[in-house]
Amino acid sequence: MTELPSLSRREREVMDIVHESGEATAAHIRERMSHPPTDAAVRSVLRILVDKGHLTFESDGPRYVYSPTAPTQRVRTSAMRHVVQTFFGGSVEGAVAALLTLEESGLTGAERMRIKRMIDEAAEEGR
Numbered sequence: 001m002t003e004l005p006s007l008s009r010r011e012r013e014v015m016d017i018v019h020e021s022g023e024a025t026a027a028h029i030r031e032r033m034s035h036p037p038t039d040a041a042v043r044s045v046l047r048i049l050v051d052k053g054h055l056t057f058e059s060d061g062p063r064y065v066y067s068p069t070a071p072t073q074r075v076r077t078s079a080m081r082h083v084v085q086t087f088f089g090g091s092v093e094g095a096v097a098a099l100l101t102l103e104e105s106g107l108t109g110a111e112r113m114r115i116k117r118m119i120d121e122a123a124e125e126g127r
Helices: 009-021 026-032 039-052 072-088 092-100 109-124
Strands: 055-060 063-068
Touching: 009 026, 009 039, 009 063, 009 072, 026 039, 026 063, 039 055, 039 063, 072 092
Parallel strands: none
Antiparallel strands: 055 063
C-alpha cells in the first residue's frame, strides 16, 4: 500500500466530510465545514486532494461528485494507528482505557459483549 501525501488541517476537514458522507459535492462539503471558506477555495482544496490522490470524482451534470480513493475502513485503521502511536505511546491498552472513560461512550451490555468477543478472537489469533 502506497502512502498518500499528508494533509493540511483544511484538507483533513474535507476528507473527514467526504468519508462520513461516502461521496459529496463541493456545495455539500462547504455546508458541513466549521468555518467555510469561499466556494472557489473549497473547489481549490478538492482539486489539491484529487492531485494528491486522496479523492476521485465523477461528473453529475454540471457538478462533480467526490469520493475517497481509499476505503474508509483502511483510513480508519490508519488514523487509529496514528492516534495510538501519537497519544498513547503505542499502547492499545491505554487507548482502550481512554475510550472506556468517555462519558458519551455509554456502552450497552450488547456492545460490551461484542467488544469482549473481539478481544477473545484477537487473543485466539495471537494479535
